[in-house]
Amino acid sequence: MKDWITATGGRQEADYRVTFDTPDAPRLALDTTVMTPLAHLGVLDVEGPDAESFLQGQTSAQVSLADGNLAPLTCFCTPKGRMLANAQLMRVGPAHYRLIMHTSLVTPLAEHLKKFAPFYKVELHERDDLALLGLIGHEAAALAEVRFDALPSGPWHQAGNDELQVLAHPGPRPRLLVCLPDGRAEADWHWLKEHATPVDNSVWRLQDIQAGLAWLDADQRDTYLPQMINWEALGGISFKKGCYTGQEVVARAHFRGQVKKRLMRGQLDGDTLPEPGSAIEDAEGKRLGEVLHAELDAYGQVEILAVMSTKEPAEPLSLEGQHLKLLKQPYPIERVDPESMAAKD
Incomplete structure (x- = not known):
């Protein structure tokens, strides 16, 4: 340090x-x-x-x-x-x-x-x-x-x-x-x-x-x-x-x-930070991608960046038992x- x-x-x-x-x-x-x-x-x-x-x-x-x-x-x-x-x-x-x-x-x-x-x-x-x-x-x-x-x-x-x-x-x-x-x-x-x-x-x-x-x-x-x-x-x-x-x-x-994969933004409904590499799954338990980064936002919720399949997913999406909502990219x-x-x- x-x-x-x-x-x-x-x-x-x-x-x-x-x-x-x-x-x-x-x-x-x-x-x-x-x-x-x-x-x-x-x-x-x-x-x-x-x-x-x-x-x-x-x-x-x-x-x-x-x-x-x-x-x-x-x-x-x-x-x-x-x-x-x-x-x-x-x-x-x-x-x-x-x-x-x-x-x-x-x-x-x-x-x-x-x-x-x-x-x-x-x-x-x-x-x-x-x-x-x-x-x-x-x-x-x-x-x-x-x-x-x-x-x-x-x-x-x-x-x-x-x-x-x-x-x-x-x-x-x-x-x-x-x-x-x-x-x-x-x-x-x-x-x-x-x-x-x-x-x-x-x-x-x-x-x-x-x-x-x-x-x-x-x-x-x-x-x-x-x-x-x-x-x-x-x-x-x-x-x-x-x-x-x-x-x-x-x-x-x-x-x-x-x-076939893209960087996407998302928000979890909980406050537990997932580890990088944690799997994102669809409603059928199929792996769609993995977390790159995650941090807590101003409202105590977790926001993430993940690399995910570009195919339309079968919702709801989940990450380590937490519901995942995809967010719009700023570009x-x-x-x-x-x-x-x-x-x-």
Whole structure:
């Protein structure tokens, strides 16, 4: 656990969870501005003269679009198109790119990419010396602008410099992710605490669920095609770029309409958090899919993200004895080209 998190009164528990003695944290996020350490996320840097060409051959993003303004989603796949990691890609400086993903995937992805690195002038760095903070609420933008002198133009964009970056994420409330050196995290936290309430990082994870955004962890790697977590609907796949590992399978699944499972949102009628991988069953007891993430919402009910069959299910649906109601996704399930996102800038 990072020292600065302990110094702020946070406690890190299993599954990369950080908790604070703040009651009704999810409800606070509905009406006020809150902040949280994003201990479940980690950073991998790719640096060197060949960094762009190296990443271009490995990732689903059109790397040139990560220009210091747009910070697109991306993923890394096996030759069979299964994701080894999904991430957000940003450019920190010339020949310096940064990937943000679930912290349990930083080392496995680095080890995978190092197999190809000897053919390029590039270095990989697992950045344990960086802190990630989350701001949620209508005052988040003002706080970032005053404290960090950086404010992104919209979701999946970045602002800042080579030392500190601020990223805007989608969600039911305005959200900003701040990436900064560990050495200044405690001071920044105490300043922000005068204007925002510390909450568990489960609040940020809940907003990811409500945004229909799944960050895979190490137990889920090499399992899903990108489309199974709606990655093309979030602009996380460029179908206009050249080859990358797994590209042929990913493109075939898209153009032939062969995706039989999709990421879906749901709500349980109880307050028991299911474990990732827990089975979702239809009225006949047939397995339809499995849970990726689950968190308690502001009303004490469990909200989930699950990968499920796209076939019309035989209702009622259940999950470990709890009734499951499917919820509408906050975006249409259709292809969004990241090139079109860059064209709007």
